[in-house]
Amino acid sequence: MALAARYADLLCTEGVVRGLIGPREAPRIWDRHLLNCVLMAPALATGQRVADIGSGAGLPGLVLAIARPDVSFTLIEPLLRRTTFLEEVVAELGLDNVTVERGKADAFHGKQSFDVVTARAVSALSNLIAWGMPLVAADGALLVMKGSSAEDEIEGASEALQAWGCAPPDVEEIGDPDAGAVRLVRVRWSGGPRVSLRPQGAGAAKAGARARSKRRQGKRRGDA
Template sequence: MTGRDAFIERLNVPRETLAKLDSYAALLNEWQGRMNLVGPSTLPVLWERHFADSAQLLPLAGMGKSWLDIGAGAGFPGLIISILDGGARVTLVESIAKKCRFLTEVVWVLGLGSQVVIENRRIEGLPRQKFDVVTARALANLYQLFDWGLAYAGSGTKWLLPKGVKVMEELEFAERGFSFDRVLVPSITDPDARIVVASGVKRL
């Protein structure tokens, strides 16, 4: 079974949604030749490494939420969330202009313009607003992510932050500067990874 087949079976993806995912995969492979959007070794396992890894966050948040994706890169997890949940409103913050050009192309081709806002800036420059969910993937440690994202989090904001084998070290470091409630959810794509589901984040 291919990664694509496993993804379809796991998520029971409708045909229209699958067509968007296929288009996204094709665009990513095309643009990867022009710029380094993802690690080249991950392209053959794109559906598992990036698509499924992003999609697993959606059930943890619920449908129809507003999402802030910090350091969106090639669009993971934000674009996957917007494809799978037509009611989600996703803000992608990415400081590298050429990556934003790719994101803009994907949003245009897939018809996601009513759902997705692309902000070509550093997170510190984003106008203050509150989001239901704050997420970031392969960007920075938890302490730094809390520091960047706290201005955009309300009392009910949920933080969904995929982390690898050093998650406990990152939690210990983050607790030096912030108080927060957290649950660690095993990743469906990596037995050594965890998703930090944090809430009530406050500075000490």
């Protein structure tokens, strides 16, 4: 709790001054941000390697790292002023289970893999599948925090799920429903065609799009 309180303090002072969170977020930093993020903590297991993509000022990555010292975290964030803040918080809180990496998620495709990849407020589920799934180990999962739009986003991501060889996602409602819906969308590899459909390397998102386009062409030829 002492570490979480110090992190809340840093978010509400330096975080606001540096424009990493809006000034209106400061009074609701606990209920809207820290307590919201810590709801994911029970979804992690001891010893797992977790990547948080698009960590921003450390949500949910730093909250989870404070709550779960038994899990190691890599925070992936492209913007320098955000990674600078993340590194400063990690040093000040003495978190030895956190590594900060600067870059977009796809820069790490084919280089690192993780048991769990998390994301909150980063992009549509279809993009997160293309950015996050190539980082997910064979028996791992992508865990995305969404609100009431979760089911619609899954429907909108049906092509991406198929192209990347993912199983139909699970949705778990977490926390107190009276405090606003938080839905955890869990995407895993399917046991089926992922080997041929899971492109590797920095061009993975484009390759995923090519895979989808090829499938459509094949379908049209089949229809003709």
